[in-house]
Amino acid sequence: MSETFSYDTYLSPFTWRYGSDDMKRIWSLEYKRKLWRQIWVALAEAQRQVGLVTVEQVEDLRAHQNDINIARAHEFEKDLKHDLMAEVHTYAEQCKIGGGIIHLGATSMDIEDNADALRIRDALNIVINKLAELLNLLSDKIEIEAEHVCMAFTHLQPAEPTTIGYRLAFIAQDLLEDYKTIVRVRDNIRGKGIKGAVGTSASYSELLHDTELTPRELETLVMQAIDLPPFEIAHQTYPRRQDWDVLNALAGFAMTAYKFAFDLRLLQSPPFGEWGEPFGTKQIGSSAMPFKRNPINAENMNSLARYIAALPRVAWDNAAHSLLERTLDDSGNRRAVLPDAFLATDELLKRMKRLLEGLRVDEFGIQQNLEKYGIFAATERVLMEAGRNGRNRQELHEIIRKHSMTAWAAMREGKPNPLADLIANDERITAFVASAKIPELLRADDHIGDAPERARNMVKSIREIV
Amino acid sequence: MSETFSYDTYLSPFTWRYGSDDMKRIWSLEYKRKLWRQIWVALAEAQRQVGLVTVEQVEDLRAHQNDINIARAHEFEKDLKHDLMAEVHTYAEQCKIGGGIIHLGATSMDIEDNADALRIRDALNIVINKLAELLNLLSDKIEIEAEHVCMAFTHLQPAEPTTIGYRLAFIAQDLLEDYKTIVRVRDNIRGKGIKGAVGTSASYSELLHDTELTPRELETLVMQAIDLPPFEIAHQTYPRRQDWDVLNALAGFAMTAYKFAFDLRLLQSPPFGEWGEPFGTKQIGSSAMPFKRNPINAENMNSLARYIAALPRVAWDNAAHSLLERTLDDSGNRRAVLPDAFLATDELLKRMKRLLEGLRVDEFGIQQNLEKYGIFAATERVLMEAGRNGRNRQELHEIIRKHSMTAWAAMREGKPNPLADLIANDERITAFVASAKIPELLRADDHIGDAPERARNMVKSIREIV
Amino acid sequence: MSETFSYDTYLSPFTWRYGSDDMKRIWSLEYKRKLWRQIWVALAEAQRQVGLVTVEQVEDLRAHQNDINIARAHEFEKDLKHDLMAEVHTYAEQCKIGGGIIHLGATSMDIEDNADALRIRDALNIVINKLAELLNLLSDKIEIEAEHVCMAFTHLQPAEPTTIGYRLAFIAQDLLEDYKTIVRVRDNIRGKGIKGAVGTSASYSELLHDTELTPRELETLVMQAIDLPPFEIAHQTYPRRQDWDVLNALAGFAMTAYKFAFDLRLLQSPPFGEWGEPFGTKQIGSSAMPFKRNPINAENMNSLARYIAALPRVAWDNAAHSLLERTLDDSGNRRAVLPDAFLATDELLKRMKRLLEGLRVDEFGIQQNLEKYGIFAATERVLMEAGRNGRNRQELHEIIRKHSMTAWAAMREGKPNPLADLIANDERITAFVASAKIPELLRADDHIGDAPERARNMVKSIREIV
Amino acid sequence: MSETFSYDTYLSPFTWRYGSDDMKRIWSLEYKRKLWRQIWVALAEAQRQVGLVTVEQVEDLRAHQNDINIARAHEFEKDLKHDLMAEVHTYAEQCKIGGGIIHLGATSMDIEDNADALRIRDALNIVINKLAELLNLLSDKIEIEAEHVCMAFTHLQPAEPTTIGYRLAFIAQDLLEDYKTIVRVRDNIRGKGIKGAVGTSASYSELLHDTELTPRELETLVMQAIDLPPFEIAHQTYPRRQDWDVLNALAGFAMTAYKFAFDLRLLQSPPFGEWGEPFGTKQIGSSAMPFKRNPINAENMNSLARYIAALPRVAWDNAAHSLLERTLDDSGNRRAVLPDAFLATDELLKRMKRLLEGLRVDEFGIQQNLEKYGIFAATERVLMEAGRNGRNRQELHEIIRKHSMTAWAAMREGKPNPLADLIANDERITAFVASAKIPELLRADDHIGDAPERARNMVKSIREIV
Secondary structure, eight states, X not given: OOSOBOTTSOOOHHHHTSSOHHHXXXXXXXXHHHHHHHHHHHHHHHHHTTTSSOHHHHHHHHXXXXXXXXXXXXXXXXXXXXXXXXXXXXXXXXXXXXXXXXXXXXXXXXXXXXHHHHHHHHHHHHHHHHHHHHHHHHHHHHHHHTTOEEEEEETTEEEEEEEHHHHHHHHHHHHHHHHHHHHHHHHXXXXXXXXXXXXXXXXXXXXXXXSSOOHHHHHHHHHHHTTOOBOSSOSSSSOTHHHHHHXXXXXXXXXXXXXXXXXXXXXXXXXXXXXXXXXXTTOOSOSSOTTOOOOHHHHHHHHHHHXXXXXXXXXXXXXXXXXXXXXXXXXXXXXXXXXXXXXXXXXXXXXXXXXXXXXXXXXXXXHHHHHHHHHHHHHXXXXXXXXXXXXXXXXXXXXXXXXXXXXXXXXXXXXXXXXXXHHHTOHHHHTTSOTTHHHXXXXXXXXXXXXXXXXXXXXXXXHHHO | OOSOEETTSOOOHHHHTSSOHHXXXXXXXXXHHHHHHHHHHHHHHHHHTTTSSOHHHHHHHHHTTTOOOHHHHHHHHHHHOOHHHXXXXXXXXXXXXXXXXXXXXXXXXXXXXXXXXXHHHHHHHHHHHHHHXXXXXXXXXXXXXXXXXXXXXXXXXXXXXXXXXXXXXXXXXXXXXXXXXXXXXXXXXXXOOSOXXXXXXXXXXXXXXXXXXXXXXXXXXXXXHTTOOBOSSOSSSSOTHHHHHHHHHHHHHHHHHHHHHHHHHHHHXXXXXXXXXOOOTTOOSOSSOTTOOOOHHHHHHHHHHHHHHXXXXXXXXXXXXXXXXXXSXXXXXXXXXXXXXXXXXXXXXXXXXXXXXXXXXXXXXXXXXXXXXXXXXXXXXXXXXXXXXXXXXXXXXXXXXXXXXXXXXXXXXXXXXXXHHHHXXXXXXXXXXXXXXXXXXXXXXXXXXXXXXXXXXXXXXXXXXX | OOSEEOTTSOOOHHHHTSSOHHHHHHTSHHHXXXXXXXXXXXXXXXXXXXXXXXXXXXXXXXXXXXXXXXXXXXXXXXXXXXXXXXXXXXXXXXXXXXXGGTTTTOOHHHHHHHHHHHHHHHHXXXXXXXXXXXXXXXXXXXXHHTTOEXXXXXXXXXXXXXXXXXHHHHHHHHHHHHHHHHHHHHHTOOBOOSOOTTSSOHHHHHHTTTSSOOXXXXXXXXXXXXXXXXXXXXXXXXXXXXXXXXHHHHHHHHHHHHHHHHHHHHHHSTTTOSEEOOOOTTOOSOSXXXXXXXXXXXXXXXXXXXXXXXXXXXXXXXXXXXXXXXXXXXXHHHHHHHHHHHHHHHHHHHHHHHHHHHOEEOHHHHHHHHHHHHHHHHHHHHHHHHHHTTOOHHHHHHHHHHHHHHXXXXXXXXXXXXXXXXXXXXXXXXXXXXXXXXXXXXXXXXXXXXXXXHHHHHHHHHHHHO | OOSOBOTTXXXXXXXXXXXXXXXXXHTXXXXXXXXXXXXXXXXXXXXXXXXSXXXXXXXXXXXXXXXXXXXXXXXXXHHHOOHHHHHHHHHHHHOTTTGGGTTTTOOHHHHHHHHHHXXXXXXXXXXXXXXXXXXXXXXXXXXXXXXXXXXXXXXXXXXXXXXXXXXHHHHHHHHHHHHHHHHHHHHTOOBOOSOOTTSSOHHHHHHTTTSSOOHHHHHHHHHHHTTOOBOSSOSSXXXXXXXXXXXXXXXXXXXXXXXXXXXXXXXXXXXXXXXXXXXXXXXXXXXXXXXXXXOHHXXXXXXXXXXXXXXXXXXXHXXXXXXXXXXXXXXXXHHHHHHHHHHHHHHHHHHHHHHHHHOEEOHHHHHHHHHHHHHHHHHHHHHHHHXXXXXXXXXXXXXXXXXXXXXXXXXXXXXXXXXXXXXXXXXHHHTTSXXXXXXXXXXXXTOOTTHHHHHHHHHHHHHHHO
């Protein structure tokens, strides 16, 4: 088996294109095996306390703890067809003194599964830090844009005004939920513990039967050494629902990021013309169309988020089919699904940061949309005012609806919006709202309720938590 | 549109076959509309406090609050093509005095979405109660079976012994996680609040501008009246990630239930012969094969759980595509996905309860498997004992592995298991373990470590929380 | 069990809101049981030919073939817990003479599964007819709009011009693929055949052993009577991959419909302002905002299509887990998944037809976008012309890219598009393209290549096939 | 950017662990870029025919066609942020004479998307060849095992006998369906063609306007040179539903492989004891339990198949969201999803072949199950015989059902199966079936109907098609 790989074979985009180096290192084989050895050392150290293993043996193991040699391990694996046992042989070969006691009493999963829990936690920590950064960035943006009025769109149709800050605060609220979820999942990460082949600790009971240590105490020693709480109950592996919780937490963030990116793609579309993603001065939009300014970061986020969304289901299947005391139908896909999900998430975090930092707000487009569509929204004020003066709400709604349809028809032919006139000249309306008051009522730009205040409240919540 | 439906048209299995009456009522149109009217009354009552609405009007609304008339509403809907406005018209027609002020200042989603949050919470409460019942039932079972030794299987291959109680405790641990998750989701259910068309409260600001009430205070009054906390930020609807959280919580339980049911199907298979599901004395297993005792409850659980597993993705899509201040591409599928998920869950709960209550444990099958396969497992004791006496672990593992392969080959031809003899006569082993001790070591039935203790600990955790 | 259901319990939206009556009838319990009885009659008739059953018995069965009595069947089912056996008892009770021989030699799935194949085929036929109608409608539209120039958008950014007909032809091409797929799936629908409990025909061999009929001949007689080819090999059921093929075929159409609907939602957004969905004169867009014209049909299509997309996975799971000679974990979810998928598809077909029939094309919006953005696209002509005159393509691309960025910046501030001037005054360009020719080159509206011709070719292909 | 990667960073399991070298090469960046250059050469060659490009330029391009230099391309990409344009620059730099005309008239997707179609087709060809091999292997096996009787299991409960050949023929039938589907998809693979930025061929119309070539003729020349038919209609890319068809075809095979592997896992479970997967003589089953013989190949197949099953949905999303003339939200995930699906499929093919070649059939286990459970199945013969003699089927079914329940209860306590006696001594039965005949009827081992014949028919169909 080759030890280096290049572009003449398949390289996953998560190897060379997406994700940070830190995140990739966590999902490297080398790091995994360092964690394995760390656990073997911790196990030996615990066993030393009751004399099952000598100080010299532990020292020998510790001395070679980081001498990962994957090429050698792959040689062993060819015969053994068991990657962890191949690593035991590789490690043992390096440790003349301690080699024989590596893995004493253990089952593969006492090592592998705890290591997996550790690297999932490491990976979650990266995500959490970057999310915190994102939330702070977003908070700054919200504060700046809290009162910046723009049209809101429902059904992709102009609705009423809102503020950019409020719109971002919606994203921030979801993002804060993601943050809290991922922190909770991180805090709840547990290892299988040191429980042997089927989780009963039977082999350790045997091993320790005339020592002063119970299997549970041995487990506590080892798990404290690696700083990982164990599940109370485990079969051969930790309960696979933990993977599902982890992937769901990432898929939740992917969902938030997806909406943000899609909104940006719409708002960057020139007919909308309100937002823009930062663009390198030499960046090529299209090889055929030199004028293109494509929202490629936002599009990429949608693309990767969609992939992440497909992955929790694989974990669900793994957990649901982990029959009796475990089956191995989880193993193959976990090698791809876990790292891919984290690396795709990592890329989303990077791109979302880039977009937030460089987000372009196009004042002209914003004002133009407000001018064109705001007056429709402002009819709600007339509706409210007349309602307060006793006008039947349902009837008035119908009157304004008809005038609006006339107005839209005019605008679709390029004519100016006639709505203000239609309203000001309708006696069924002016009987309840003074004509003179109508122009003032039809100004949309301060029809934003308490959006700024609520946006700022969201920032406060974020600053308290993150 | 017809008002009653029978078997000559399509009836969902969740209408007539699966789920409890209580759960179905929550997902009825009638209940939904009662909730709508409850919110309209609460809104009017709040508006009355600042004189926008009279006492008489509120009283009129309250008097007709439960007079749901769906046939009439459907007549209105034919023209309006808007189900909530059709209900406004229906209700208004019933309320001669208060009809005109229904929905004052509100957008449809101020009513509909808060009502949806309420019924999701009602539905979660049903799930939580039944889960608690299940956990208690399971706890009782675990206590009874804590020390009941049986073979554990990994890879569907005999591994080492465990106890039935420990196996059930694994399910219980996952189930407790489901319980905690669902309770957390329930406690976190929030409504959209009373925030108007795009969530800015602009219409309410207008309506209340010369009263003593702020929009936020109005929101508080209404939401307290219906006992539902609002999101701080919402656009036209509550953030759709809430639906995803809800469906994921249900899918988590479905995952636990799936594994339990599949395990039972395996253990009920006569070659395993250890467990059985309760069976009615008149129940027909197969129309062709009168001898069949099929695990139809467990199979049904697997079937419905698999459907539930497909649904969170729909909610992810809804949330991720809820563009700008909302789009309506959530609405159609939510009418099916939310009730179906709850009703399928409800059915899983019922069937899992039935299975736990009537679970048959077949002592003969359990003993037979222990006798056949236990001795393999017990070799681990020899491995441990020799390890403690200085034998190289890796070499000994290999020796036992080879004897085991010989033993399996013999058994596959129907011969008795020769493993005990092979071990007792191998000097490479007896040099480290006294021959005399070997028979004792090869008894599997107390090789269960601390499984019983851990199983009981799990029960303790459950009893504390539930 | 109740026999009628109303709005005080859960009614699926596919019962009362979505899908045609014809499609619902196919998925009714009544229709299913009529098919069962049809198969029992066909089986008895075949058995009569070799004297196992008398003419009178067959006649008796035939006389009661359509006397479905679900209430009575449900009474039987309460004890038997087996819906098909309950129907046998119901039917037998009605047939004093032939009752005893119903289901002779058969296993439930000989009846149920063939009936399921029949109703799937019936349902596919409805879909095929409606798809054909849709394709014809679309073809007419394409012909009308084949030369109607409009801006094309890639990345939601203006790209080059295209024609409305060409854009619709893209949808038509996918739709034709759907049509061909669904027809192929329909033509390939097979039943389980008449093969007994595990598909070996053993019971029929037994039954027929001293008659002139082989089990295969019996199968042929029955299957010809119900006009359904059987699989050569089946276990207890027909291979469940057939369901997956069916659901995938529907999901393919849902994918096409989804894109069409989403495009329409974008183009109906007033900032785009090019297309519109038909709108009833009394239709209410929003209860709060009387001016709204929301694309609710297109949004609903996206919503239901997304649900359909989640369902093939359930069928994959059913097929993949149909262990050994079958397990029952398919049954529960198939009761929901198959009808829901067909009824949602049926609704998509109806709405897509409505949208195509009433599609509004807004000339003003189309022209406005062409005027604003067409000039960018037309730079490609300059690029081509200069390329033909020897200008280095990569360098020129870069020059135009920079001018375009300047132009976008101007437009974002509301200034007129300066691109034409920038190009006409750049010597690096005019050295290769005569200044005088530039204005002509920069006209976008006939820069549409062979789009009209290709659009019409697509219509030709459709008219040949459908 | 690094050019080689090793185990200290993330390497996908599809880089180093799963899939064949041939398949990996197809999904390498190097191969992709060779295809790009092949298309650029074909395009230049076609343009040469009308004098847009000189012979020397084409020759220059051809001379450097295979000089892929990814390191250099990545340098360009850093600025350009566009991978195809980076390759144009790299290639142009190598071609002093022809460099300037590379990509003339083309849009990126004229190159990239046709290349993608080519490598998908290459990859499908690998799959097809291996599937054919598998089908032949399976056919041989079926012929050998056509009459080999074993118990069939429905609901994981013993049902009636079948033959191993018939069971394998079921798999073969599905596999043949997969084969036909994948061949059809392969034969239907089309490229985008040479249609420019939005599919209208406008740039080519421009370029060719005073030549003798139409854009369609240019397209034909290029596409014939690369031997790939084009879609009649395309926007910027080929319709993304093609990816969905491809992934579904793979997911179909994954479904078949999943069922086969799961069946094998069950049958290899010692309580079943009928089949076994080949096992290396040095292979370690478990690091803790030296006696384990785990079905790791079958488990791995289930694991990877489950991953494949999650991927078509990503392609559905890509196609459904390919808005207007295309959006880029497909690009990122396609880099992972397409190769991963093919490489996982490739691994399934390899493992399934290994399992079929080395499949162990354990005669002892098969006979033991037949002896234990066959008699139950054989009651169907009594049912048939009595039915033929006029016994009421429903009543007799009930009598045998009750005896069977008694028999199961006895067996669950380890007693011999009393069913034969119960039946032979029941006058309600012996009145219709001669006592003497009963023992003969209760022999299960030839109660297999026409299973062998049908199994052989399936082989015939395979041999005709493959």
